[in-house]
Amino acid sequence: MTKHNILIVDDSATTRMMVKRILILCGIATENISEAADGSQALARLVACPVDLVIADLHMPNMGGLELTTRILASSTLRHIPVVIVSADPNADRIDQLKQSGVKGYLAKPFTPESFKMLLMQVLPEAA
Amino acid sequence: MLDTTSITAADALTESLETMAFISALPPEDALAPAGLAFFTRIEFRGASDGALELLCSREFGHLLAANLLGCAPDDPDLAQRAGDALKELINITCGTFLRNTGATARALVEMSVPVQSAFDLADWDAFVAANATILDAEGHKLALRLVEIK
Numbered sequence: 001m002t003k004h005n006i007l008i009v010d011d012s013a014t015t016r017m018m019v020k021r022i023l024i025l026c027g028i029a030t031e032n033i034s035e036a037a038d039g040s041q042a043l044a045r046l047v048a049c050p051v052d053l054v055i056a057d058l059h060m061p062n063m064g065g066l067e068l069t070t071r072i073l074a075s076s077t078l079r080h081i082p083v084v085i086v087s088a089d090p091n092a093d094r095i096d097q098l099k100q101s102g103v104k105g106y107l108a109k110p111f112t113p114e115s116f117k118m119l120l121m122q123v124l125p126e127a128a
Numbered sequence: 129m130l131d132t133t134s135i136t137a138a139d140a141l142t143e144s145l146e147t148m149a150f151i152s153a154l155p156p157e158d159a160l161a162p163a164g165l166a167f168f169t170r171i172e173f174r175g176a177s178d179g180a181l182e183l184l185c186s187r188e189f190g191h192l193l194a195a196n197l198l199g200c201a202p203d204d205p206d207l208a209q210r211a212g213d214a215l216k217e218l219i220n221i222t223c224g225t226f227l228r229n230t231g232a233t234a235r236a237l238v239e240m241s242v243p244v245q246s247a248f249d250l251a252d253w254d255a256f257v258a259a260n261a262t263i264l265d266a267e268g269h270k271l272a273l274r275l276v277e278i279k
Contacts, residue, residue, distance in 0.1 A: 014213035088224030109221045110147035
């Protein structure tokens with residue numbers, strides 16, 4: 001089982017804690033779980049620390065999940081890092097747009113730990 | 129039409145509570161106001177139709193929700209600080225679920241606002257409930273949810 005470095009990006013500290021807890025509940029093997037409050041902070045962290053997966057909210061101040069994904073994919077040093085979006089946004093068109101932009105996975109809230117684990121297993125097959 | 133949609137909104141709240149926080153919500157035995165201080169949490173949506181969801185609950189319920197979402201003990205000192213955020217997350221998820229369930233996003237792109245929150249005097253519980261609110265009992269805590277049309 002490979003341990004991974006995971007970056008959680010959400011403007012709510014409580015939501016970041018919640019996602020962190022679900023990661024632990026899912027039994028995902030992690031080396032380090034770091035946090036960022038928006039896309040700009042996330043990009044700074046990605047440059048500074050090794051990250052194997054980004055779990056991001058869609059709507060955040062300064063820089064949301066879609067722009068974060070676009071910027072990661074535009075960077076030759078970051079584009080290998082998969083991005084998963086977790087959001088309550090109900091718009092199917094927007095979710096299609098996310099998938100077309102290169103997001104590796106999308107999970108609509110509310111979700112169960114099982115569905116979260118299933119998605120992460122697709123993105124990081126060796127994580128559990 | 130509003131009453132039917134209010135039921136759907138309550139269904140979305142129930143689904144969100146059960147899925148994310150493992151909290152069951154059922155119709156209450158009575159509509160009496162809960163005691164103590166309360167949170168009023170509201171989120172607006174704009175699209176094919178414009179409206180808002182408003183949730184009223186006690187601070188104790190906010191603590192229970194935060195404890196379940198975060199896996200904390202019920203007496204964790206951080207819960208008072210986390211309860212408000214947990215309720216904002218709940219109404220955000222409930223609104224997204226409600227809009228998906230009603231097919232609102234099939235007709236037009238729907239934008240949800242950032243949830244806002246304020247303290248609420250439970251002396252006004254009856255007036256809030258009388259305006260098309262649905263009351264639920266979530267493990268001994270009363271919640272009132274209403275859908276408000278924005279014209």
